[in-house]
Amino acid sequence: MTIVLHELALERGILSSPFCWMVRFALAHKGLDYQSAPTSFTGIPAICGGGQKMVPVIEDGGRVVADSWVIAEHLEAAHADRPSLFGGALGRNYARFVFATFTTHILREAVITVTGEVYKKVQPEDRDYYRDSRAQRFGMPIEEFTAAPVAERIAVLRATLDPLRTVLKDQPFLSGAAPLYADYVAAGFLLWWRAASPERVLEKDDVLIPWFERMLALYPRIAKDSTRTWDGP
């Protein structure tokens, strides 16, 4: 049965969640067919009969599973006959650590750089919710996000990605010769950041770019649905 993926969309259907991209990569890696069910922020409480607070959420053969990490573990266990997403316990721990490094050290600052831009592009019914929730979470009114020195913050954020560069110096993927979930975590983050950022997030000669191009070349559907480019506005 086709899996349903509830994922976040901005205006014009632009997908805007690092965690939803991670799940898309995981589904593609497993070769599982899925149907996208885009939602606005304020639409989330109505999906799957209610009770959900965040996306991604998937419906897989009658089961509803929320939280990108929990979904990844679910897919690995429930579809064990498909290619492994983690490559065993060490690969699972590796991916978990990469995921936690992004949420601990990188995500909050990255969100600040994109919030002003995302606010312009949320669906109309989300505008009040987005403005108020971000102001509360970050302790500054939405206008200050666009006034923030975004280019400077991005320069700092580029440096926070150095652990990726260290590992990729020697090999094509974070996981070695072929990609696994550690790669999908990092690529999901970059897909979101690139699409949402008003500034180029990586410099042209960054060694992460060839790796990112390899990631986009893996799955045509992901490449197609992430329509903006490094050079996009």
Next chain:
Amino acid sequence: MTIVLHELALERGILSSPFCWMVRFALAHKGLDYQSAPTSFTGIPAICGGGQKMVPVIEDGGRVVADSWVIAEHLEAAHADRPSLFGGALGRNYARFVFATFTTHILREAVITVTGEVYKKVQPEDRDYYRDSRAQRFGMPIEEFTAAPVAERIAVLRATLDPLRTVLKDQPFLSGAAPLYADYVAAGFLLWWRAASPERVLEKDDVLIPWFERMLALYPRIAKDSTRTWDGP
């Protein structure tokens, strides 16, 4: 033949380098006998016939190998008949990423919290070198390190260790049921930070403490040579 480990020592032989602790763990994991050759900072250019700028450096059967990461890869390859330090390519990548996360996101700030204390404890011949090199590297005179709000900085640093907590929530070691080099990287960092810090680095109820105690219980020689405790001055 016994391996010689050149490692950094302060006054009274206190060992003070996260990277040297990592190598000690690696040697112990492989069950390799080693002889410690402590050096002061200013003694480093004289070891191994000259040409070295940093420790750890090991002499292993006539080969001189420098840099903790290069040493770990050397030990894994040259002593492949011993227990694996990485557990395969994914474990190697995992350890590499953990290592790079420490150097990128944690080490510099941690060094600032301990520099004032280490300065009091370096060997007499190191005092001028240490004062001048740290002032240059961090752009502030050594007196400002001791004047810095160390307790506040440590509180921030505690939070930077969250990725370790995320992985350790589910299992006894970062690497799973048994420790591998990813654990040794993190434990080496904490051994150094604990020994050099003028303040307690982890709070009493931190979930990292049971893990750290497991790490110290692995190898009696490491436990013995890291004489200071969480409650030490």
